[in-house]
Amino acid sequence: MKFFKSIISAFAMYSRIPVPKIKWCEENRRYALGFFPFVGAVSGLLIILWYCISNKFNINTVLFSAVCTAIPIIVTGGIHMDGFCDVIDAKSSYGNKEKRLEIMSDPHIGAFAVIYSIIYFVIQTGLFSEIKSLKAAAICGFTFVLSRTLSGFAAVILKNAKGDGSLYSFTEASQKKSVIVILAAIFVVCSSVVLFINYVIGSVVIAVGIMTFFAYKRFAYKNFGGITGDLEGYFLQICELVMLITTVITPLIWGKIKCIL
Secondary structure (H helix, E strand, O other): OHHHHHHHHHHHHHOOOOOOOOOOOOHHHOOHHHHOHHHHHHHHHHHHHHHHHHHHOOOOHHHHHHHHHHHHHHHHOOHHHHHHHHHHHHHHOOOOHHHHHHHHHOOOOOHHHHHHHHHHHHHHHHHHOOOOOHHHHHHHHHHHHHHHHHHHHHHHHOOEOOOOOHHHHHHHHOOHHHHHHHHHHHHHHHHHHHHHHOHHHHHHHHHHHHHHHHHHHHHHHHHHOOEOHHHHHHHHHHHHHHHHHHHHHHHHHHHHHHHHO
């Protein structure tokens, strides 16, 4: 029952999927971050399902890729993109750490956030248009889970910059050792499946995801003195995009390498 309530808490916080109402307390959030990747699994499954439908009914590439871009936003309600926008505005201010943290707390959106969001969605839509096989769609789907396991690790391992906020309330309520074990198990299972689907693409996707994690740690510590909920959203959006780029680009590069060999 305690795990079930933590799963509900994860979906209540990080998605717009209707879930049963439970008491919002530390006990029910204890393992929520460990089940955060389950929200990504919903996005991933919907994208795989949409690929199958599009392939069966010969839906054009533009519509297919546009819906793929919309699916994660619809599932999450845009909570992570909101963090992405806040971080872009804060980083673009060129202020000190305190000023950047203050800007991230501002509910208004700035010009730089709008510009970079448009660029993000244009690139993401273009990349989805290059998903030409069920295997590629499956790997893409699993990246939504893998990215959230890395985000979960960051939440419980890395230093919090503020000591308050929604992320802090989740991490403080967490049984961190248990959460790390849950996340590690999910990461290993998903990585194994991705490697089974395609060893080459899977290896590069996993490696790039881990490198993005460490780049995020350096970025957060240098510019903000630690992580926040907004920075976690920023990381998740960047990680998803980088993994999608890797899924699309790796077969092209690998094909060229095989031709040379």
